Amino acid sequence: MPIFKLSPLARSFALTSLALIGGFAFASSAATAAGGVYYRAELASPAPEARFVARDVVWACTGAGCVASQGTSRPLIMCAALAKKAGPVASFTAGGKALEADDLARCNAAK
Numbered sequence: 001m002p003i004f005k006l007s008p009l010a011r012s013f014a015l016t017s018l019a020l021i022g023g024f025a026f027a028s029s030a031a032t033a034a035g036g037v038y039y040r041a042e043l044a045s046p047a048p049e050a051r052f053v054a055r056d057v058v059w060a061c062t063g064a065g066c067v068a069s070q071g072t073s074r075p076l077i078m079c080a081a082l083a084k085k086a087g088p089v090a091s092f093t094a095g096g097k098a099l100e101a102d103d104l105a106r107c108n109a110a111k
Contacts, residue, residue, distance in 0.1 A: 036069060037067045037068070037069065038068065038069050038070035038071075038094065038095055039057070039059075039066075039067065039068040039069075039070070039071075039075075039078060039082075039092070039093065039094050040065075040066070040067050040092075040093040041059075041065070041066045041067075041079070041082055041089050041091065041092045041093070042064055042065055042066075042089070042090045042091040042092075043061070043064040043065075043066060043086055043087055043088065043089055043090060044064070044087060044088035044089070044090050045064060045087055045088070046061075046063050046064050047059075047061035047063070047064065047066055047086045047087075048086060048087070049061070049086075050062070052085055052086070054078075054081040054082050054084070054085040054086070055071055055073055055077065055078055055081035055082075056071060056072070057069065057070075057071040057078065057081075059082065059085075059086070061086070064090070066082065066086065070095075075092065075094035075095075075097075075099060075103075076099065076103050076106060076107055078092075078094065079092040079099060079103075079104070079107035080106075080107050080110035082107075083107055083108050083110065084110070084111065088108050089104065089107055089108055091104070092104060092107060
């Protein structure tokens, strides 16, 4: 026999809360698993390859525009890895935030 007993309303509230929390966690992990675009870059010239790996991230390029899912390094490091593999980067955005001009210059200077 349990020490305490939840009312039907409290039990319903607890189950609904767990379902919502689980749903949010699943939606977040599903979006990540789907490999959503996190990085966007515009190269100074067309990419040498349509698909390649730079800094453990698969980049997909069409012409000079490239996209990739989120990696584990800082945006400047990811930009520098892309520049080393594909050439000078004209613009770089991570999670919707563009690199500033001085960071973009550092990105292209890293060899």
